[in-house]
């Protein structure tokens with residue numbers, strides 16, 4: 190996985206330390222993407238976010254500011 194966003198959490202600004210890589214969050218759930226019949230390799234970069242573990246957990250729980258963007262056709 191290549192480094193995105195300078196390996197910095199896009200929510201809280203925390204940086205991955207020394208070889209620790211942060212998580213890549215799929216803002217539109219990857220399972221839904223595949224269910225739509227799409228190829229995971231075609232997943233738009235725009236819908237990826239670099240998040241640290243705690244923010245990723247919140248994002249997956251759809252907590253606070255984290256909402257899936259509308260899927261554009």
Ligand SMILES: [Zn+2]
Nearest residue numbers: 198201241244
């Ligand atoms: Zn964070």
